[in-house]
Amino acid sequence: MDRIVVVVSEPRSLATTRGHLLLALRAAGYEVHALAPVDAMTVRWLTENGIRFHPLPMERAAIAPFGDALLAFRLCRKLRELKPQAVLTCAIKPIVYGIPAALIAGVPRRHALVTGLGYAFTDRHKSLRWRMVNAVARLLYAASLRVATTATFQNDDDRNDFGRLGLLGRTPANVANGSGVDLDRFKVAPLPEKPRFLMIARLLRDKGLGEYLGAARLVKAIRPEARFDLVGDTDPNPAGFPVSEVEAAVADGTIRYHGPVEDVRGVIADSRIFVLPSYREGTSRSVLEAMAMGRPVITTDAPGCRAPIVPGVSGLLVPVGAAPPLAEAMIRLIDNPGEAECMGKNSRSIAEERYDIRKVTAHMMEIIEARHRATE
The missing domain is CATH 3.40.50.2000 (Glycogen Phosphorylase B;)
Structure with a gap:
């Protein structure tokens, strides 16, 4: 049984945004592990669904060189311990530290899911602080995505911008339709008459x-x-x-x-x-x-x-x-x-x-499984 480790910075996204994909990975025969900061409700959901949780302290937004270096060390150590065949990293810190850590730990398939570019790419006033953050983010993304097995974006603009900036190297880049939406849960409701x-x-x-x-x-x-x-x-x-x-x-x-x-x-x-x-x-x-x-x-x-x-x-x-x-x-x-x-x-x-979550999940599974077949 292949083992896959999913790394996120926002723990609740494991049960909400990524939950359908985690269950699909399990159904496909993967032994699924999740690394994230601790959230009691999420840990309970993961445990109930047969997904193994490992706590990973992480400041999602803060820029802290010592803390980030410690995060990279912890990621590398945990991946060496778990010895997965694949890793899926979601959002900036899991990607820029998790992909190189997976390479060092000898993980053969390293998937990056870029879910948005955030402050590092969106400050309209281009302040000095933003320019510094943008420069660091570009360096970190380039260092990680060039050694990723695949990079998946959620819109064409992000993929094209990363390609134009030379951040991808030869890494195959895909586009998924966001994270999808559960149409059975989010049903049509009548529009109120008032604005x-x-x-x-x-x-x-x-x-x-x-x-x-x-x-x-x-x-x-x-x-x-x-x-x-x-x-x-x-x-x-x-x-x-x-x-x-x-x-x-x-x-x-x-x-x-x-x-x-x-x-x-x-x-x-x-x-x-x-x-x-x-x-x-x-x-x-x-x-x-x-x-x-x-x-x-x-x-x-x-x-x-x-x-x-x-x-x-x-x-x-x-x-x-x-x-x-x-x-x-x-x-x-x-x-x-x-x-x-x-x-x-x-x-x-x-x-x-x-945007049906079943279609989006099927597409993500195709991306993960395609690289699986390519490395066999």
Whole structure:
């Protein structure tokens, strides 16, 4: 029985975003191990599903040379101990430290899943701090991806940018349709009649949170009946959005802030239009979930954001970093309820056609198994 080790920085993603893939690997005969920071609910789910968990302390966003060196050492030591035939690394730190560690540990198949480029590639103001982080990230990605067996991205823009920057070398690069969405869990819900907008995202500037608040103020000035909801947790990322600004928007009646929500189906069902004015994504899981539940989507014409949207058919695309065009798109869907309803139905159809988690998982299994056959 082949052994595969999956390394992630966000432990809950093992049960949510990656759960379907882990179960598919098990069903295919792999002995599946997971390395991640400890989360009690995730450890319970993994244990119940026959997946072996190994704690791996990791600061997801912080840049800490000593801590990162220790992370690389721990990864190498654990992989030498487990002796897997394959490793799958997801997100920046697991990739840039896990792939070289797997090479040193003698793991023959080393898969990198680039789920998004984050702050290191998305600061629109190109500050000195961002330039330093970007330079380091490019060096680390190049050093790791060039020794990976495969690299899988979640949109064409990310793959093309990495190729243009010379970060891939000769490593085969694939594109998957995000992480997929469970269509049986995220079922279509009727659209409320009242104009209710929803944004689900971590509190980060590069998610377009400032633009969402600005657009909400513009819309409420002329359509006071509109409601704006925000769901998401704070984030230690350098691009973190000040909670004080969110609290001020709540205090003046601009938005309703719900904090992190464990099961987002209820808030999506209570919304009419989903909004994500992000500067860049891999492929947003929250957008796919909203589409699966039959919501029209307003998002930006940016890498990873535009990929799931057919403009004018399932949603609207607006420029990055500007509140007025976002407000105009919101007002359009308020004033044209029939168009919003049609877009919602088309969103569900696109989710079924392209983003069904069963199809995405099957594609990921093909990528993993193809390299398996190639190394036999």
